[in-house]
Amino acid sequence: MAREEKSDRLIRSPLHMLHRASQCAGDVFHAEIGGSDLTPRQYAVLLTVSQNEGISQTGLVERTGVDRSTLADIVRRMLKKGLLQRRRTKEDARAYAVKLTEEGKRHLKLADPVARRVDDRILDALPAKQRDQFLDDLAVIVAALRKSSGSADQDME
Numbered sequence: 142m143a144r145e146e147k148s149d150r151l152i153r154s155p156l157h158m159l160h161r162a163s164q165c166a167g168d169v170f171h172a173e174i175g176g177s178d179l180t181p182r183q184y185a186v187l188l189t190v191s192q193n194e195g196i197s198q199t200g201l202v203e204r205t206g207v208d209r210s211t212l213a214d215i216v217r218r219m220l221k222k223g224l225l226q227r228r229r230t231k232e233d234a235r236a237y238a239v240k241l242t243e244e245g246k247r248h249l250k251l252a253d254p255v256a257r258r259v260d261d262r263i264l265d266a267l268p269a270k271q272r273d274q275f276l277d278d279l280a281v282i283v284a285a286l287r288k289s290s291g292s293a294d295q296d297m298e
Contacts, residue, residue: 155282166263173255179248182207183224184256186215187241187249190225195238197230206283224248 151157170181179187185205190196193204202212216239219225224245227237241249264272 166259169262170256170259173259174252177248177252179252181256182211182215183219184249184252186212186219187224187245187252188256190239190241191246191249195230195240197236197238198227199236201239206287219245 167181170184182205185207186201189201189204193200196204198209198212198216201207201216202209205212207215216225216227220227222244223242225239226242227239230236230238264275267275
C-alpha cells in the first residue's frame with residue numbers, strides 16, 4: 142500500500158499534472174498547426190495584440206502571463222518575422238506600442254481555427270457538464286498563484 146501511494150504521488154501532484162497537461166496541449170497545437178513554426182505563446186501574443194491595438198509590452202505581460210524577458214524575446218522574434226510592428230508611445234518614450242502587421246493578421250487568421258480546435262480537443266476530454274467549471278477552476282488557480290507570488294508577470298511555464 143505504501144509503495145502504491147508513492148507511485149501515485151506524481152499523478153496526484155497538481156504541479157506535475159499541470160505541466161504534463163501543458164506539454165500535451167502544446168504537442169496537440171504543434172501537430173494541428175502543421176508546417177507553421179508558430180508557438181502557443183506566439184499565438185497568445187497575436188491574439189492579445191489583435192484585441193488590444195497599440196498595447197504596450199507591459200500590457201502584453203499582464204494579459205498573457207508571459208514573463209517580461211521571455212515576452213521581449215518573443216516580440217523580437219515576431220518583429221523579425223514581420224508579424225508585429227512596434228513604435229515608441231507618445232506617453233512614455235521608453236515604452237513600445239505593439240500592433241499586428243498584415244502578415245501577423247494573416248497568421249492569426251490561419252492559426253485561430255487551429256487554436257479553437259485544440260481548445261475543443263482538450264475540453265473534449267471532460268464531460269460537457271464539467272468544462273466550464275474546469276476553466277473557472279484554472280482561472281482561480283492562476284489568479285491565486287499570481288496574487289500569492291506578488292507579481293503579475295510570473296510565467297506559469
